[in-house]
Amino acid sequence: MDFVTFFALAIPLVVIAIMVIAHPSPVYSALFLVLTLFLLAVYFLFLDAHMVAALQIIVYAGAIMVLFLFVIMLLNLQSDTQPTPRRGLGRAAIIGGVILVAELGLLLQRSSSERAESSLPENFGTVEALGSQLFTTYLLPFEITGILLLVAVVGAVVLAKR
Amino acid sequence: MVPISYHLILSGILFTIGVTGVLLRRNIIIIFMAIELMLNAVNLSFVALARHFGNMDGQIIVFFVMSVAAAEVAVGLAIILLVFRGRETVNADELNLMRW
Structure with missing residues (x-):
């Protein structure tokens, strides 16, 4: 996977994942999650995981998300109108998340002993x-x-x- | 070629978005979807590491994670349906019977 492909997949992935948790309507959230799962399946294809990519679409986007949508429709959910009352918790979550990602980045930057990628076997990731x-x-x-x-x-x- | 750390950082970001969703949203169904997001972030790092080391074990673990996720969703959504029938709500803050 080269850098262009990586960023072309990673940026929409992060934006849509944020939409999943940010959209007030559960139906839209579920559909954004389907989109995230599809993008991840494409990502898996670029990582030579063909079987996993197919399973991702069949099992996750096909079966699990249909179950989610069914339950949302059964419950007849409306959008959350009232905002979450505990603002402090939200701020703590965002700050903690930023710190976690920063730490991860720092850790990965420190571990400079990047091993060269091993050569792949002939039928890597096939069914x-x-x-x-x-x-x-x-x-x-x-x-x-x-x-x-x-x-x-x-x-x-x-x-x-x- | 993109180094392995890029994939792992993307996985970490997706996982963090999932954690943030669980903490921020009060609708149990959306909390559930955020959990799915976290599972997928972990799957991403498994697949990236499998590719990095040229070893298929990581992809097989992803297979198991997917089946556990399917089982979890089936039971979890059944519980949500049951709770909704009894309490007429999906707001996690109102389901405080077992809160200390």
């Missing part, structure tokens, strides 16, 4: 390579993830049916 690792080295975590999803499905149905 085949990811799948074969997932079903051999990571078989047990994969099975546990399956059980976790089953528990989540059962839990969601039980909770929503009550």
